[in-house]
Amino acid sequence: xxxxxxxxxxxxxxxxxxxxxxxxxxxxxxxxxxxxxxxxxxxxxxxxxxxxxxxxxxxxxxxxxxxxxxxxxxxxxxxxxxxxxxxxxxxxxxxxxxxxxxxxxxxxxxxxxxxxxxxxxxxxxxxxxxxxxxxxxxxxxxxxxxxxxxxxxxxxxxxxxxx
Amino acid sequence: xxxxxxxxxxxxxxxxxxxxxxxxxxxxxxxxxxxxxxxxxxxxxxxxxxxxxxxxxxxxxxxxxxxxxxxxxxxxxxxxxxxxxxxxxxxxxxxxxxxxxxxxxxxxxxxxxxxxxxxxxxxxxxxxxxxxxxxxxxxxxxxxxxxxxxxxxxxxxxxxxxxxxxxxxxxxxxxxxxxxxxxxxxxxxxxxxxxxxxxxxxxxxxxxxxxxxxxxxxxxxxxxxxxxxxxxxxxxxxxxxxxxxxxxxxxxxxxxxxxxxxxxxxxxxxxxxxxxxxxxxxxxxxxxxxxxxxxxxxxxxxxxxxxxxxxxxxxxxxxxxxxxxxxxxxxxxxxxxxxxxxxxxxxxxxxxxxxxxxxxxxxxxxxxxxxxxxxxxxxxxxxxxxxxxxxxxxxxxxxxxxxxxxxxxxxxxxxxxxxxxxxxxxxxxxxxxxxxxxxxxxxx
Numbered sequence: 001x002x003x004x005x006x007x008x009x010x011x012x013x014x015x016x017x018x019x020x021x022x023x024x025x026x027x028x029x030x031x032x033x034x035x036x037x038x039x040x041x042x043x044x045x046x047x048x049x050x051x052x053x054x055x056x057x058x059x060x061x062x063x064x065x066x067x068x069x070x071x072x073x074x075x076x077x078x079x080x081x082x083x084x085x086x087x088x089x090x091x092x093x094x095x096x097x098x099x100x101x102x103x104x105x106x107x108x109x110x111x112x113x114x115x116x117x118x119x120x121x122x123x124x125x126x127x128x129x130x131x132x133x134x135x136x137x138x139x140x141x142x143x144x145x146x147x148x149x150x151x152x153x154x155x156x157x158x159x160x161x162x163x
Numbered sequence: 164x165x166x167x168x169x170x171x172x173x174x175x176x177x178x179x180x181x182x183x184x185x186x187x188x189x190x191x192x193x194x195x196x197x198x199x200x201x202x203x204x205x206x207x208x209x210x211x212x213x214x215x216x217x218x219x220x221x222x223x224x225x226x227x228x229x230x231x232x233x234x235x236x237x238x239x240x241x242x243x244x245x246x247x248x249x250x251x252x253x254x255x256x257x258x259x260x261x262x263x264x265x266x267x268x269x270x271x272x273x274x275x276x277x278x279x280x281x282x283x284x285x286x287x288x289x290x291x292x293x294x295x296x297x298x299x300x301x302x303x304x305x306x307x308x309x310x311x312x313x314x315x316x317x318x319x320x321x322x323x324x325x326x327x328x329x330x331x332x333x334x335x336x337x338x339x340x341x342x343x344x345x346x347x348x349x350x351x352x353x354x355x356x357x358x359x360x361x362x363x364x365x366x367x368x369x370x371x372x373x374x375x376x377x378x379x380x381x382x383x384x385x386x387x388x389x390x391x392x393x394x395x396x397x398x399x400x401x402x403x404x405x406x407x408x409x410x411x412x413x414x415x416x417x418x419x420x421x422x423x424x425x426x427x428x429x430x431x432x433x434x435x436x437x438x439x440x441x442x443x444x445x446x447x448x449x450x451x452x453x454x455x456x457x458x459x460x461x462x463x464x465x466x467x468x469x470x471x472x473x474x475x476x477x478x479x480x481x482x483x484x485x486x487x488x489x490x491x492x493x494x495x496x497x498x499x500x501x502x503x504x505x506x507x508x509x510x511x512x513x514x515x516x517x518x519x520x521x522x523x524x525x526x527x528x529x530x531x532x533x534x535x536x537x538x539x540x541x542x543x544x545x546x547x548x549x550x551x552x553x554x555x556x557x558x559x560x561x562x563x564x565x566x567x568x569x570x571x572x573x574x575x576x577x578x579x580x581x582x583x584x585x586x587x588x589x590x591x592x593x594x595x596x597x598x599x600x601x602x603x604x605x606x607x
Contacts, residue, residue, distance in 0.1 A: 023284075023327045025241070025367045031349030032332060036291075057349075070351035070518075071332035073291065087292075091253040092461055092508050093419035093494050100600060129335065129512055130253040131292050134419035134492070135426045144294025146259075 008048040013037045017056055027057040031067050035074055044080035082117040082124040084159055087141040090127050093134035102138050103127055105152040123159055169396075171429045172413045173380050176265045183299050185306040188267035194312060196383035200275045201320040208279040212382065214390035216400075216411040220257075221247055221338070221375030222460065222489045223568075224477045226408055231280050233362035234370045243371045244282040245347065246273055246379060248289040248296070249331050249338040252460035253512060254492030257415040258376040260427050262289075262296040265380075266303040270326070272379030274313065275386060277324050280372050285326045288343050291333055300328055335516035339567045340373035341365075342518065353520045354567035377415055397432035398476040410476035414491055418444040421451065421497035433479070437471040440495055447497055454498040455584070459489025461509050462572025464579030465496075484582065486575040503591050504600045506580040507535040513573035524570035527558035531577060538591065539598035548588050551577050 009017075016037045020030045034053045038045050045068060047061075054061040068074045075081050088094075088103040103114065106125055110118050114127040133139035136148020140155060147158065176182040176191065188194070200208050213228025234242060246269075250258040261269055277285050289297055304326055307313040315323045334352055336342040341355035344366045365371020385393050393412045400409030410432040416439055419425045423445030430443075436456050440446065447453050455465040458473070458480040466473060470483040477488050496505055514528040531554050534547050555578045558564055559571035581588060 023325075025369075026348060028349035029347060029367075032330065032346070036330060036332070063350075067349060067351055071334050073332040073334075090508075091512055092457070092505065093254050093425075095504075095508050095600075096420045096494070096496065096500065128292075128333075129515055130251055130255070132250050132256045132259045132290070134254050134256050134417060134494070137419060137425065141292055144291060144297070146292070146295065 007052060008046055009038065009052045010041055013041060014056070017053070028059055028063070030057055031059075031064060032071075035064075035068055039074055039081075042080075043082075044075040044077050046077040080117075082121050084122065085124045085126060085143055086155065086159055087126045087128035087131065088114075088155075089129070089131045089133070089137070089139050089141075091130035093130070094137040094139060097137040099138035102140075102150070102152055102155075106155060109152065109156070169413075169429075169431055172384055173261065173268070173377070173415060174264075174427070174429045176268070177260070178264075182264050183266055183303065185267055185303070185310065188265070188271075192387070193267055193383075194271055196386035197271050197274055197312070198318055200278055200386050201318055201322060205279050205281060208275065208386070211390055212276075212279065212385060215385045215393040216390070216409050217378065217381055217385060217393065218408060218410070218477060219375055220377035220381070220414070220490070222252065222462075222487075224408075224488060227374065227378055230362065230374075231276075231372060233360065234280060234372065235363070238281065238370070241284060241369055242280055242282045243366045243369055244273065244277050244280055244285040245340075245343060245366060245371060245373045246285065246287040246376060247338060247340065247343055247373050248287060248293070248376050249335075249343060250293075250376070250490075251290055251335040251338050251516075252462060252490045252492060253509075254417055254419050254457060254460050254494040255490040256417050256419075256492075257427055257490070259293055259296060261376055261380050261415070262293065263299055266296075266299050267307075268380050268383060269376055270300075270303055270307060270313075272382035273326060274317065274324055275382050276372075276374060276379060277326075278322055282372070283323050283325070285324065286329050286347055286366070287326055288329050288331060288337065288347060290331045290337070297328060297330060304328070334518075335512075336518040336567075336569060339569065342567065343373060344371065351518070353518055354569075356566055381412060398474065398478075401478070407478060410478065410488075414475075416443070416475065417490070417492040418495070419492070420457075420495040421448050421453070421500070422446065422495050423448050433474045433476040435472045435474055436466060436493060439475065439493060440471070444493075444495065447495060449497070451497040451499060453495050454500060455496045455502065455505070455580075457492070457494035457496075458485050459487065460492045460572075461494070461512065461576060462569075463487055463489040464575035465502075465505075465583060466579075467583045484579055486571060501591070501598065501600070502580055502584045502587050503535065503538060504598055506576060507532070507539055507598075509576040509580075510535055510573070513569065517569060517573070521565040521567075521570070523558045523564040524573065527554045527570060528573045530554060531573070538588075539600075541595045541597045543592040545589060545592055547592065548581060548585065552581055555581075 342352040346352040361371040397411040401407040514532040555574040
């Protein structure tokens with residue numbers, strides 16, 4: 001993030017976007033890969049990043065923003081992610097085995113609501129719809145790694161390094 | 164073949180050390196089906212798959228070989244194969260296990276299917292949440308490229324293919340095939356009006372086939388062992404019903420909810436829900452009884468305890484008022500659970516996942532959730548029950564008010580919960596009780 005340039009996109013992000021351009025017959029198809037790499041690096045996609053992605057893909061920034069805002073997954077600069085993003089599943093198979101209680105317990109322990117980040121900027125807590133690990137309900141996702149059959153203590157240990 | 168004698172086919176390598184590696188797969192005869200297919204005419208490969216009776220495993224059960232024949236015969240440009248790995252239907256996790264444990268089985272199916280459909284670029288659309296799957300697939304694709312199983316002139320056949328992984332961004336609607344295509348193209352995942360179907364105009368306005376991950380895993384076995392072998396498993400087509408395409412082959416059943424042993428089980432199509440729960444799911448937990456069972460993902464609706472002897476083939480769940488077999492994800496709900504809480508959870512899911520394009524779906528899913536919220540707060544009215552039923556009969560492709568089937572999936576849990584458990588809804592509303600469930604308000 002301390003790039004010696006005034007651009008918002010890192011040289012790695014530009015390289016990843018460039019690599020993807022060869023894989024699709026349209027530049028617009030690189031929108032999701034571009035949003036993913038930027039959010040992974042910075043925890044959000046800023047308005048400046050949207051503009052720069054749009055320039056590379058020869059689109060209007062409004063088109064990038066349209067796609068970004070459709071998927072609740074991406075965060076804007078007003079609402080960045082913490083260092084870790086923890087998703088707790090609340091869909092039926094997890095609800096039947098304590099998913100809702102787990103989410104409520106974590107909200108209480110961390111003093112935040114789903115969607116919010118702990119004041120120290122460490123963890124963003126999210127509620128998830130079916131994560132595809134119903135054989136291990138309740139389950140959670142940390143960034144993009146699933147954990148099965150978790151308790152609130154397991155979550156604390158994995159996320160905060162303490163029980 | 165009885166269910167007891169059956170030996171897993173798709174899950175044969177589960178739990179083996181290094182089951183995800185190319186060497187393990189090849190030691191078990193992996194990629195021999197590909198070599199066989201590449202020596203055939205592509206149209207003959209289509210014919211074998213068509214003759215096997217294989218129906219898509221993603222939910223709709225459309226015959227796979229038939230889908231491929233809808234592609235134009237004369238091509239003036241590329242055809243695309245999109246693999247639907249956006250598995251997000253509540254209760255469903257078979258794609259995750261197939262990919263994590265045995266990616267080459269799926270990938271071999273993709274190369275064969277690409278060859279059959281004359282595809283030279285395939286896109287594997289994978290839900291973002293499956294990060295481990297993503298990394299496993301990436302490594303497996305690298306192994307394939309290094310061993311001439313992918314890229315130019317595959318196994319010296321003159322056939323070229325690239326497979327690109329494309330990660331989603333946590334939206335259920337991307338599992339709808341035209342929503343997936345829009346998402347792949349970098350747009351919001353709004354399903355398209357059909358026709359034109361993707362086989363005529365799909366990804367990047369080109370002829371496209373969209374196939375499910377489990378469907379792909381079946382393909383190498385069909386090539387190796389033949390259509391007749393595949394048809395020796397499952398439930399044959401009903402000779403008195405010309406529209407029945409039968410339920411052939413092995414099927415992965417996901418078992419979750421209130422059972423002692425949740426997990427993934429492979430069986431010939433057609434086991435009853437009761438046998439699946441008792442013999443393979445360890446029975447209902449805590450010595451309780453099942454009150455309701457979801458046969459194939461929440462959008463299929465509910466079966467009551469009395470209906471559990473229904474066979475879980477493509478036709479069975481429909482005979483007891485469910486939408487269909489769906490993804491064969493069986494969710495067991497015990498008799499200590501409130502159907503009001505269960506239905507609320509289902510409605511909230513669809514309200515969250517409606518893409519918002521069609522007004523009946525966007526409003527219908529939101530209002531059914533709000534009505535159930537009010538009922539759960541002890542402020543329900545008996546007339547709410549009929550309002551919920553009215554919503555459920557007016558949203559979806561079946562009444563013809565929406566572009567895609569998401570709203571049919573939202574309607575069926577409402578219809579089946581109320582039609583099969585109406586006295587429980589009436590009693591609950593009359594009592595004015597508040598739900599004991601600790602769920603948070605419908606944030607998001």
